[in-house]
Amino acid sequence: xxxxxxVKEVKKSEELLSKRRRGIVADPLDDNNPITxxxxxxxxxxxxxxxxxxSLVMSIAVMxxxxxxxxxxxxxxxxxxxxxxxxxxxxxxxxLVIVVDQVLKAxxxxxxxxxxxxxxxxxxxxxxxxxxEAFAMGNKPWDSVLDxxxxxxxxxxxxLAVAFFRELLGSGAVFGVQVLPDAFPKVGLMTxxxxxxxxxxxxxxxxxxxxxxxxx
Amino acid sequence: xQQSNGYVIGFAVAMTVIIGGLLATxxxxxxxxxxxEIALDTKKQILQAVGVTGDDKxxxxxxxxxxxxxxxVNAQGEQVSDFGAKSPEDVSVQANWKVxxxxxxxxxxxxxxxxxxxxxxxxxxxxxxxxxxxxSKTEVEAYILPxxxxxxxxxxxxxxxxxxxxxxxxxxxxxxAGETPGLGARMSDADVQDRYQGxxxxxxxxxxxxxxxxxxxxxxxxxxxxxxxxxATLTRDGLNEMMVNYLNLYEPYMQKIRGxxxxxx
Numbered sequence: 001x002x003x004x005x006x007v008k009e010v011k012k013s014e015e016l017l018s019k020r021r022r023g024i025v026a027d028p029l030d031d032n033n034p035i036t037x038x039x040x041x042x043x044x045x046x047x048x049x050x051x052x053x054x055s056l057v058m059s060i061a062v063m064x065x066x067x068x069x070x071x072x073x074x075x076x077x078x079x080x081x082x083x084x085x086x087x088x089x090x091x092x093x094x095x096l097v098i099v100v101d102q103v104l105k106a107x108x109x110x111x112x113x114x115x116x117x118x119x120x121x122x123x124x125x126x127x128x129x130x131x132x133e134a135f136a137m138g139n140k141p142w143d144s145v146l147d148x149x150x151x152x153x154x155x156x157x158x159x160l161a162v163a164f165f166r167e168l169l170g171s172g173a174v175f176g177v178q179v180l181p182d183a184f185p186k187v188g189l190m191t192x193x194x195x196x197x198x199x200x201x202x203x204x205x206x207x208x209x210x211x212x213x214x215x216x
Numbered sequence: 217x218q219q220s221n222g223y224v225i226g227f228a229v230a231m232t233v234i235i236g237g238l239l240a241t242x243x244x245x246x247x248x249x250x251x252x253e254i255a256l257d258t259k260k261q262i263l264q265a266v267g268v269t270g271d272d273k274x275x276x277x278x279x280x281x282x283x284x285x286x287x288x289v290n291a292q293g294e295q296v297s298d299f300g301a302k303s304p305e306d307v308s309v310q311a312n313w314k315v316x317x318x319x320x321x322x323x324x325x326x327x328x329x330x331x332x333x334x335x336x337x338x339x340x341x342x343x344x345x346x347x348x349x350x351x352s353k354t355e356v357e358a359y360i361l362p363x364x365x366x367x368x369x370x371x372x373x374x375x376x377x378x379x380x381x382x383x384x385x386x387x388x389x390x391x392x393a394g395e396t397p398g399l400g401a402r403m404s405d406a407d408v409q410d411r412y413q414g415x416x417x418x419x420x421x422x423x424x425x426x427x428x429x430x431x432x433x434x435x436x437x438x439x440x441x442x443x444x445x446x447x448a449t450l451t452r453d454g455l456n457e458m459m460v461n462y463l464n465l466y467e468p469y470m471q472k473i474r475g476x477x478x479x480x481x
Contacts, residue, residue, distance in 0.1 A: 079227070080221060080227070082219065084224055084228060087451060088227075088231060091232075091235055095238060098239055099242050102246050103242075105250050105253065106249040106253065107249070109250075109253035109257055117394060118223075192398050
């Protein structure tokens with residue numbers, strides 16, 4: 001929640017996907033990535049990334065929750081009493097998370113057994129609360145939707161990349177489909193959370209080296 | 217106006233009503249579908265205990281219908297017909313575990329390791345799923361026994377498949393609600409579950425529920441023990457307690473099967 005994005009109020013005629021708005025979506029993908037730069041939402045990134053499938057489901061769940069909670073809070077931003085705004089934000093997030101959890105239990109039961117605990121923990125995911133407090137409370141609905149989309153995509157590509165390497169090296173498969181021959185040695189470390197730490201660390205390293213980002 | 221106490225309280229009440237209504241609606245709409253999925257998953261786990269696996273739930277349901285016969289017994293080993301549910305599959309093992317837990321705790325009187333007479337446990341319904349030999353309606357290939365308990369953080373459960381001799385384990389599957397990933401949660405990994413295969417629950421003619429040892433990589437493991445999970449001592453304790461309680465509860469029924477097997481010879 002360290003970052004507070006301030007976007008200037010712009011005139012009504014602004015294009016739906018103006019340069020500024022494209023920036024809102026693109027920024028969290030790289031320069032301001034929630035995981036690799038802000039180092040938020042790490043717990044779920046460690047926990048669900050042993051395989052691609054739960055990671056994809058988790059990404060979609062986070063995307064749904066961030067986009068819609070951003071939209072709802074942005075729509076209500078002038079009505080929400082300042083004194084209970086955090087509770088209101090949590091209420092909205094928790095509601096959306098429970099809806100996602102219930103839908104998964106009904107339509108993707110096996111996946112819900114794997115990611116169920118972590119879907120519940122989206123409520124405490126700093127990325128979600130951070131976007132509501134830092135962006136949706138002060139910006140218009142469409143901008144907030146784009147901000148939610150950008151942040152969740154930034155989260156999604158990192159955990160999918162981690163899951164890809166972990167599943168490939170740990171189980172020799174991608175999305176459960178065996179791609180490496182059985183003779184290829186499996187790296188058992190990759191199936192444990194330690195493997196996720198190593199891969200995330202490497203992604204952060206490469207990205208910061210490429211962008212020249214330095215912690216202040 | 218927006219900052220007045222009345223506004224804040226009014227806003228909070230309105231939000232609670234809207235959120236409550238929305239969640240109640242979602243739950244009601246999805247309940248039937250969720251119940252179907254849970255029933256299919258239960259069948260999948262039961263079959264998994266005897267090594268029948270697959271992703272196609274409908275195919276598994278067909279195998280289940282074809283090869284599983286289920287009964288409910290009590291702690292005295294007698295078959296019961298009034299078990300408070302539509303079918304043995306619908307018996308709530310969790311609810312029965314709570315009934316049993318209180319009685320066992322009272323019998324043990326504070327000494328966790330006390331040896332007690334499990335046949336004095338009342339009102340506990342124990343479902344048994346008989347896995348029949350392919351094409352046979354009378355010959356049992358394995359008896360699958362549901363087990364339930366408490367791990368480190370939350371409930372744990374499983375299905376233990378016994379060979380028809382009722383002395384050795386054919387296979388076991390375990391599940392948990394919230395054990396630590398990488399530590400206690402490993403109880404549901406195939407490599408941990410496979411350690412139970414072929415293990416004996418009888419020692420010198422007496423029941424001796426197979427127990428998980430402390431630490432991993434143990435040597436000199438006996439027929440009544442399995443290797444442990446390092447870093448998960450309390451989950452292991454829960455797992456062992458679950459095995460002790462349930463295999464003792466099923467013992468009178470298992471004795472009858474063993475007795476029949478002897479007389480048939």
